[in-house]
Amino acid sequence: MTEDHSEPVAGDRPEPTAAQDVRQMSPRKPFASPSIKAPTLAYEGGGARQFSxxxxxxxxxxxxxxxxxxxxxxxxxxxxxxxxxxxxxxxxxxxxxxxxVEAPTDQTAALPNQPLESYMTILDKELKAQYHGSRKIPMDEFFERYFDGDIDLTGDALTMFEKRHDWAIFPITLRVARFFLLQWIPELLVHSKKQDETQVRDHYDRGDDFYAAFLGERMVYTSGLIGDVDTHESLDQLQDNKLRDVCERLQMRPGARHLDLGCGWGTLVAYAARNYGTESVGVTLGRNQTEFGNQRAAAWGVADRARVLCMDYRDTPRRPRYDCISCLEMAEHVGVRKFPDFLNQVSDMLEDDGLFYLQIAGLRGAWQYEDFSWGLFMAKYIFPGADASCPLNWVVAQLESAGFEVRSSETIGVHYSATLSRWYDNWLASRERIVAKYGKRWFRIWEIFLAWSIIIARQGSSTCYQIVAHKNRNAFDRGALIRKPLGYASPSGSVSDGLVAKLLL
Incomplete structure (x- = not known):
């Protein structure tokens, strides 16, 4: 699946249609990177701005x-x-x-106002009698009935979701409220070892081939990083960029003791040991992931310095302490209630001069109702128990309360969108194999998850934060973490012209 990101030349730009109110259209800079699937209809939904x-x-x-x-x-x-x-x-x-709630009026795009039938074919007669023509369907009703086989798409899922505001609404339905009250809240309050084990193994032990179908050779289920915005980097390149970035930010060196909490299939553990000479340990509850990770370490010739342990993060060996600890998109599963205990445990396991790398998915504070729909969909079908996806200020406050100093924080949602787009393309290419082994329902669940998430991550509904922290101790050598300012080598011209000296005379 390819995307044309070229800009139209003068004279090729279409004239506004009658359906467009050009007075509401404000100019915006297009997505220029060929690594990113650009939006075709960046439409704002109702939410916090309208809530009093x-x-x-x-x-x-x-x-x-x-x-x-x-x-x-x-x-x-x-x-x-x-x-x-x-x-x-x-x-x-x-x-x-x-x-x-009604959508905001200050839009940068106008809806095409196409009938529902342009986007989907509703096979169930009773459902079709409810939703047709200009009658939009609640999003949770759509994906539940799509998974059940009562709806078929008329085209590509991503193309359809780019125009989702034309055919869907995002209310809190009774189904959503029931899930929130009867499943999400109880899971949030418990987060026992047994609950976490059941959720993780039911999810990640489904089959390595299921995940390889979209994760590719690296088997990394976290956001990659765009290295060159002017090229279409492959999924492997994005993940290699991220692996190097983690190791460099943690200042890994030969012999350093490294712990990766929630290590997935162990790629970072083996990568750090092979390329940076670390003594790396990964922890996961997934049985398949443990076996895969240890086999990869052996295949890469670092089984003596890289190993994956199958255990709950709370049972991780705490001594001797680690020089660097990484946690990439696992902390969401720790849960809001357990998060302070988790950070206190990380602090206890980390050397006083060590570094902590936390990559964690989060939600924007200025929410839209679509954000709720997507979040509860993810909690039900994709990442059950991942309730610690919160705005950045909450994460930073938790780190500081646990005695950490945040050294750097970057929002990498657009990188995640690029990563998801590669996963989506891989998933579509694996359709026949996945449907044959796992059934149409599982294929459709991940099809919607990946297509919708490309947009969600790109527009900031849910993003990903990349945080480097250390213990906030007086003796910590903060000078060792200084980076050159951006544009350091460029001529500034701010002092050499002598204006400051003239002002002082």
């Missing part, structure tokens, strides 16, 4: 007061009622608003 926090506070105060007045209750009872009803009122307000 003031109105919510008024309701939280007024509803209990109305009950107090009607029943003749005491003032003390009113405060108890307000505390008890705050969450239900907030939840119901959010649910109602998700159905009523």
């Amino acid at each position: 926090s003031v109105m919510l506070y008024v309701l939280i105060a007024a509803v209990p007061y109305a009950i107090k007045r009607a029943l003749g209750l005491t003032l003390g009872t009113y405060f108890v009622l307000a505390a008890l009803l705050a969450l239900p009122i907030g939840g119901l307000s959010l649910l109602a608003h998700s159905w009523l």
